[in-house]
Amino acid sequence: MLIASTHTNTIERPPAMGPQKDRLQVTQPSTEVSPQTTWMLAVRDGRDRAAFAALFDHFAPRLKGFIMRSGTGSAQAEEIVQDVMLTVWRKAGQFDPTRAQVSAWIYQIARNKQIDTFRKDHRPMPEELTREPDLEPDASQILAMEQEASRLKKALSMLKPKQREMIEQAYMGELSHQEISTQTGLPLGTIKSRIRLGLEKLRHDLKELR
Amino acid sequence: MTAINHHIPDALLAAYAAGSLPQPFALVVAAHISMCLDCRAAFDAHQAAGGVVLDNVGAEVLTDRLKSDTLALLDAPVKEKPSFARSGVYPGPIMEALKGKPPRWKSLGMGVRQSILQANDEGSVRLLYIPPNQAVPDHSHGGLELTLVLQGSFSDSGGSFGVGDLEVADQEVEHTPTAGAGAPCICIAATDAPLRFSTLIPRLLQPLFRI
Numbered sequence: 001m002l003i004a005s006t007h008t009n010t011i012e013r014p015p016a017m018g019p020q021k022d023r024l025q026v027t028q029p030s031t032e033v034s035p036q037t038t039w040m041l042a043v044r045d046g047r048d049r050a051a052f053a054a055l056f057d058h059f060a061p062r063l064k065g066f067i068m069r070s071g072t073g074s075a076q077a078e079e080i081v082q083d084v085m086l087t088v089w090r091k092a093g094q095f096d097p098t099r100a101q102v103s104a105w106i107y108q109i110a111r112n113k114q115i116d117t118f119r120k121d122h123r124p125m126p127e128e129l130t131r132e133p134d135l136e137p138d139a140s141q142i143l144a145m146e147q148e149a150s151r152l153k154k155a156l157s158m159l160k161p162k163q164r165e166m167i168e169q170a171y172m173g174e175l176s177h178q179e180i181s182t183q184t185g186l187p188l189g190t191i192k193s194r195i196r197l198g199l200e201k202l203r204h205d206l207k208e209l210r
Numbered sequence: 211m212t213a214i215n216h217h218i219p220d221a222l223l224a225a226y227a228a229g230s231l232p233q234p235f236a237l238v239v240a241a242h243i244s245m246c247l248d249c250r251a252a253f254d255a256h257q258a259a260g261g262v263v264l265d266n267v268g269a270e271v272l273t274d275r276l277k278s279d280t281l282a283l284l285d286a287p288v289k290e291k292p293s294f295a296r297s298g299v300y301p302g303p304i305m306e307a308l309k310g311k312p313p314r315w316k317s318l319g320m321g322v323r324q325s326i327l328q329a330n331d332e333g334s335v336r337l338l339y340i341p342p343n344q345a346v347p348d349h350s351h352g353g354l355e356l357t358l359v360l361q362g363s364f365s366d367s368g369g370s371f372g373v374g375d376l377e378v379a380d381q382e383v384e385h386t387p388t389a390g391a392g393a394p395c396i397c398i399a400a401t402d403a404p405l406r407f408s409t410l411i412p413r414l415l416q417p418l419f420r421i
Binding site: 090099121123124148156 | 222280
């Protein structure tokens, strides 16, 4: 989790971790892959237009809200939304549900489009890890990833409003890199380990194929 | 591949994932992630947090035609941007900055060479080539400096850096990096301010070398 340098960690820190953890455990973990991921996989593997339409209905209004939050007008925001959603369709092959929930993948596309549009710049991105299209997605890994994402969501919702807002600002690109000075609170450790496992498996699978 | 010991500090990685990092630093971070599974996982984790923020944001009503217009464009032909793969010691993002061509080296003296990839108000990013055991001409800089080793190694007061290692230095760090024995050291270095010299003559030379 991010916190701006101007604020003291001790004051902004969420309440003690104990009760928070307990509350997290009460949540019944879902045993089914979310509709968003199911749609996204149908788009990726089946070029399914109905699934894309469902993704559009879910994400396009949120994307518009996300983009307008940083001061973009409605018309321009919709242009960017369209561009993002078309990229979702075209680059679907790069989506890997064992490494990202759908919203994380779309978030990154949206930030890239915003940077392209407003900074007239192109953000350098890491090399893509090529996913072998024939590999059967592992449902348990997808589920585990989604559970980590919902834990993260829960953790964010339990923060003090001021702190939550700061994190939102940071991930919306409203804070400079100097303002994003330290990390505290939001538990990214477990999701990181989960993703690390997915990456290692990917690397292993790719080696086997060679 | 030897293990990477010096990684991207998490705040910097968060800023990169959020798209808040100036271009020169973003290039070095993208190159490091291309070489480092740990930092790739951490980067993905920050994207997951960004995804949660996107999930939570208030939805806005769309104009009527946006959906049908978008669906109608699904099969429209698009000009694909070329993608750049790793070539030799240069990861994809650096090859992209080089536009797919080998670096054009310029001599800085004493066998040290540089190839400037970008220099503007945001800062500068360059490739450096340092012969074995050679020290880089003494320099200090205004702000943050990121250096990523692509080949060989170097060491300075901050430690020893091998392939894939990233050194983060701020203005407090006075460093005279010296290349290790063996292969020449090739690294990529980004700064957010032009390097500063205190005397007049180097300042006159500064535009010449653009360092």
